[in-house]
Amino acid sequence: SAAVQVSSVMRSTNKSQQRGDKYSVLLPTYNERENLPLIIWLLVKYFGDSGYDFEIIVIDDGSPDGTLQVAEQLQKIYGEDRILLRPRAKKLGLGTAYIHGIQHATGNFVIIMDADLSHHPKFIPRFIEKQKEGGYDLVSGTRYRGDGGVYGWDLRRKLISRGANFLTQVLLRPGASDLTGSFRLYKKEVLERLVERCVSKGYVFQMEMIVRARQLGYSVGEVPISFVDRVYGESKLGGNEIVSFVKGLLTLFATT
Amino acid sequence: MTKLLEWLLGVSFVGIAWGLVTFDLLDLQLPSVCKEVAWPIPVYLLVVFGCYSLATVGYRVATFNDCEDAAKELQAQIKEAKEDLKQKGLKM
Incomplete structure (x- = not known):
């Protein structure tokens, strides 16, 4: 069975090399010393198994916990062609992190995901297959459809998430089931155009990206994903997040 | 628009x-x-929409997948990754 596996890897390697597709993974980090080696190990594993050409761009915003030093070690292990370090001096927000990352990306596709292990790299080959299948401009992971789901959420969190999603679907009719998720694959030029236009912060940024994508007539494919809430570190959903989400939603409602 | x-x-x-x-x-x-028939229709519509919303959100919360297996798989892979990275010379 090892031989079968090897030959299937070689086949898919040939396939993607023929097409010349390359996938740049953008990993914005802030205090992810624990998670970064693990996410990179998983990325290398799944890209290796599926044979697609890839690079990982780590955009560290001056983490005080030494994330960058860990990233440098990982670069030595996996090579400078696979792991690119493009740090910034301080925390400057997600939108600019993507712009910064895209500038250094050599792939024709860009994958964005969280570095905290809530997004599992095993889904990336499915994103890629989905994209090829329909020629989509972007493929979005969804927690709300098919086998998709979450781990580590209590009833309150689920209720807020489903309620917010329902409200958004009613108000914006965006044609995508998961708007606040941030595990997505974009054609590079599509991501460039979208990032230019998006001004929101936090959860709303991801939502605006997909709403604007629809507005500009881009096609959106979806892949069910399981979202495993932060293994290390904390994730919070407080009143502030909810208020800024509602504000952002209403802004999009009135302007798009 | x-x-x-x-x-x-x-x-x-x-x-x-x-x-x-x-x-x-x-x-x-x-x-x-x-x-x-016509005069109470706006209220009917509101009530129907409210019921539909509550039912939909309630159903979706109740059927929200708990990905226990995904969490277990991840934990196992984290262990594997840590051992492998240690072998490759990563110092945490």
């Missing part, structure tokens, strides 16, 4: 149709049954 405008347009369309029938603004001499 923004989504807000679409909504305003839709709501005013329904509102106008409702007003025309309820107050017989066009003097169509509609039978009184029409009026009696």
